[in-house]
Amino acid sequence: MKALDLDVMTMIVAVADTGNISRAAEVVHRSQSAVSMQIKTLETALGKPLFVRKPRSVIPTQDGEVLLTYARRMLALRDEAWAAVVRPDVTGRVSIGVPDDYASSLLPPILKKFSASYPKVEIQVVGLPSVALAPMVKDGSVDLVCATRVKGLSGEFIRLEPMEWAAAPSADEIWRERPLPIAVFLPGSVARENAIRSLERAKIPYRTSYESPSLLGLLSMAEAGLAIVPLARCAVPAHFTLLGRAHGLPEIPALEMVLARSSASKRPPCDFLAEKIVSELRR
Structure with a gap:
């Protein structure tokens, strides 16, 4: 057999x-x-x-x-x-922290499937940068955190999420400007650090034309044609243009996505949502 x-x-x-x-x-x-x-x-x-x-x-x-x-x-x-088999008996509440760049594209389909399987489980989503979520999962303010690995945040490895340079179609070759105008997350962001370090290694002068904790803020700046943005690939809007070596820009190291759990998360609703997140994002 x-x-x-x-x-x-x-x-x-x-x-x-x-x-x-x-x-x-x-x-x-x-x-x-x-x-x-x-x-x-x-x-x-x-x-x-x-x-x-x-x-x-x-x-x-x-x-x-x-x-x-x-x-x-x-x-x-x-x-x-x-x-x-088990979902009729699963009830309770789960709180999960996710940064903007993952929450915008990765989380909605997962939560939709989870809610369909476990309709009696209440879900609360906290959207904050990875660096801000690290102490929250440690002190139990949230049950789960799906985020980029940062100092103070350890968890189960999910996958490496590629990073890309991106620009709005109307940007009119803004990537040629020097210093290069970039819109980035606030200090403490791994995506920001990876992008800036890549530019410095390539000896490309740059200026941070916009800083924000919000993905929407970065995208708005890019849509206005005032900067390019270094983003997790999953967060790049479909209509944006990806930039790379052909445009004179360096590769950016990938982000290490992890799932962290609080000490209070050892209960069925958290177990099942954690399993769903890992299984879906590793596909």
């Missing part, structure tokens, strides 16, 4: 999402050797390699990508089956 163990499928997804076996081992709470052995055993059973091993990373092969698609579906179906 051909069997695909769900625990092994979880490992396959974790390795693909993190690009690193040691980090995947942390995600699934297993040793690195155990994860490597399970994947090798499955590859032997299938008679095909699932990953290409590189010095610092692993990437799925074509067959690995095929299996990965099914693995995600299998894990999602497992979660749905579990929720279908």
Whole structure:
């Protein structure tokens, strides 16, 4: 009988999402050797390699990508089956902190699905920068935080979110200006620090024409054609233009997205929302 163990499928997804076996081992709470052995055993059973091993990373092969698609579906179906059985009994309240750049695009579809599965759970969303959310999850002001890893905020790794330089279509090649006008989040933002550090390494003069804790504020400045914005890819509006090396701009390091939990979050509503966030954002 051909069997695909769900625990092994979880490992396959974790390795693909993190690009690193040691980090995947942390995600699934297993040793690195155990994860490597399970994947090798499955590859032997299938008679095909699932990953290409590189010095610092692993990437799925074509067959690995095929299996990965099914693995995600299998894990999602497992979660749905579990929720279908237990959801009538799940009640309560969950508070979650999310920064603007993630809340605008990533959170709404997840909360919609969660609310459909657990209609008796009340959800409160707190929108603040990652650096402001770190002490809140520590002191229990919020149950969960889905944010960029910053000092004082540790949690379960979800994924690396790419960063992009972006401009409004009407910006009229503002990216050619020197000093380069940029609109950025306030000091303490990892996105801001990554972008500025990239410009400094590339020796590109810049000026911060606008600072704000609000994503809407940054986008408004860009829409006015007064600056370009460094943003998480998920937060870039569809009609914006992505800028890169072809425009003389440096790459920006990705953001490490994590899910942190307070000590008071060990209860079913928080468990299920946390599982939903992780499973959806790792797809």
